[in-house]
Amino acid sequence: MPSVKMPRKNTDTDMTPFVDIAFLILSFFIMATKFKPPEPVEITTPGSVQSQKLPENNAILVTIDSSDKVYFTVLSEKKKEIYDDIIKAINTSQNLGLSPAQMQKYRTTYMVGVPFAGVKQLLDTDTKAQESLKQPGIPVKDTLNNQLVWWIREAKAAFANAGEKLNYLIKGDGKAKYPAFEAVIAAFKKNDILKYNLVTSLDDVPSGSELDRANKAAKKTE
């Protein structure tokens, strides 16, 4: 029998385009990734249609977690001395008796969620250990002893002294109850701050709604 020889095909495929794309995607993700700062409490923010970007520098961030605990954070990347000013002012106004080393520690403390009595202990805790520390939250619901008022007051003064513009962010968990939010607003109001930014995640504008029509009309005229 005459045997038919099949032409042998090379099984090697050229992987180059595949690798090209892979590395393209890789570089995209490297560029796009922005590492989250460590957050001791997990917050699921509700959605909103407003697409305004969040000012992440020069801001006071008040966090409300799902069990209505309130935390206070100062965001200042450039001027670290603002942290010192705030803790010094809190120390004198509340007679906390903090040592200079403890006050120095405030720079690396991401968020404060303890009553004034617990600040000393919090600042004694190692920065790494603070993340896993369960903080009881700043007392706000008692209108006579709304301690958040003090934190906001001193932070406002410190930023004003440094000549920096200050944004007020409120980041609440969707499950937090309204009275906690109301108490935070009350603390801001006591300091004559009436404009806030609520941190939200982006939702789509419902099609056909008035905002949607206005947005489309604005786009056409451009």
Next chain:
Amino acid sequence: MASIDTGGDGGGHKKGPGVKKAKKLSTKVDMTPMVDLGFLLITFFVFTATMSTPTTLDLNMPKDVDDPNKKTEVKQSGVLTIMLGKGDQVYYYEGQLEVSAEKNNFKQTTFKGIRDIIINKKKDVISRYNPATVDPVSCEKEKADAKKNGDPFWEKACEDIDFMVIIKPNEDATYKNTVDILDEMLICKVKRYAMVKVLEDEMKLIRATEQQNGIK
């Protein structure tokens, strides 16, 4: 592909007799480990990437005023009061609260239904708009503000000048409910809204409705 010249012998007699031919090494590199590593990094970055960048919702609160003369006055007919309660429930009434045997304007809905109610109320207020009764100064100011904000329908900005939404979240409402209703104000382009505390009468009605509907 660029090949590496492995011939080490000096110039002159190339490939002459007796000269050993240099062994040609393959220039192909095995890419598999590199690709492996590449994909490992891709998966890492895909998992760590935070794609949803947070945005912000503006909230402006009025200053607390005790002086009754300085308080904002609103027309009864243009007011819609929305109360937020337990279990994502929404309660509302138009104008003044009236609960009696003949008339009851206290109604209940959900977040899905509230948008239509806001839209209908706004339409209703606009249909009753009468330029003669509106203060022209505040009307012009309204138009100028809308124009400055880039509103394409700024000429009509004054028509809903009497429309006002009062939001009253009670203690059982969540923060999400509050943000949702503020969002609804944005979606329906309600320019005047305020957040106020719930009155006791309203609270009683909400409690009664909750019991009736079995909302825990």
